[in-house]
Amino acid sequence: MDALPITPAAIAHPAARELALSGSWTALGVAAIEQELKALPASATVSIDAAGIDALDTVGAWLVEKYLRRGEGAGIELRGLRPEFTRLLDAVAQQVADQSTALARPASAPPSILEALGRSAAGFLEEALALLHFVGECGLAFASCLAHPARLRWRPILFNIRSAGVDALPIVGLLSFLLGIVVAYQGADQLRQYGANIFVADLVGLSMLREFAPLITAIIIAGRSGSAYAAQIGTMSVTEEIDAMRTLGIAPLELLVLPKIIALLIVLPLLTLFADLLGVFGGMVMARSQLGVGFGEFLDRLVTAVSVSAYLTGICKAPVFAAIIATIGCFQGFRTHGGADSVGRQTTRSVVQSIFLVIVADALFSVAFSALDL
Structure with a gap:
């Protein structure tokens, strides 16, 4: 027509x-x-x-x-x-x-310092309340899985154990080994001046087992696995895959969050133990080359200097650090909205917040152990 x-x-x-x-x-x-x-x-x-x-x-x-x-x-x-x-x-x-x-409307004036501070405080409070709500939902989901063990998804748990634990062994071992070398090297000059070469075992053993190994392992996992959790869940949120899961009757917390938390609770103490071994070995290598302390002498002094309680002090921090890293990573992933820029922003925020809270938790552990005389 x-x-x-x-x-x-x-x-x-x-x-x-x-x-x-x-x-x-x-x-x-x-x-x-x-x-x-x-x-x-x-x-x-x-x-x-x-x-x-x-x-x-x-x-x-x-x-x-x-x-x-x-x-x-x-x-x-x-x-x-x-x-x-x-x-x-x-x-x-x-x-x-x-x-x-x-x-014709004049441009709005920039907010005053007091107004900017108030907005930041309100945003911080809102995010803190959202995090508390998220932790409560995770607790309820975990209790539900304990009441019905068949709902636990073992395949995702094993996958996360491999990706967050086994695949992280090289970087954790290398950095721990180098950190042990640095600690022994920094103390070598001072100990040599007083003829106390053998006490390098005390320095390396206590510093690595109590503080450095748990902390460096948690920081590595926060940057490696925590960011991956936030990016994965954030991408699924942007592409509406999480909404599709809810439509199909699949609980996102049970499929995406709990396997990550459980896997990290298992692997982080093991990675901390691995970091202890490599860090002490690095200190042994440096003690032998700089102070003339052999491996046998180093190990004899290490057994005497480091008690079981000092060793367990470092190991018991790992599950707390694991819970912080996995929870913050997943939480920031679920808060992703918009496009790809939001994924990057929330991923960066998850790493920063995880490392900050890990260091805060480590400081609180130090205060508590000092009060308990451990």
């Missing part, structure tokens, strides 16, 4: 200071008349007869409204326009007025 012919828009001058509009005032019909309308002085017109307009769209309405606004002080009268065209013209006029008001 052929399209109906479009009558071009036209402007006539039937009398002095009067215009008559006719034709199709649409995107296809006003191309030839736009420049003519711009050239007309608005002050030379007092009446516009729009009865001859056959069609009107937003382009034509915008041109008419633009001409009317040019002659706003001249009192131009528009008459004869169809009711449906009048409504469209009024809508365009309202939109133009709103845009003009927005452009």
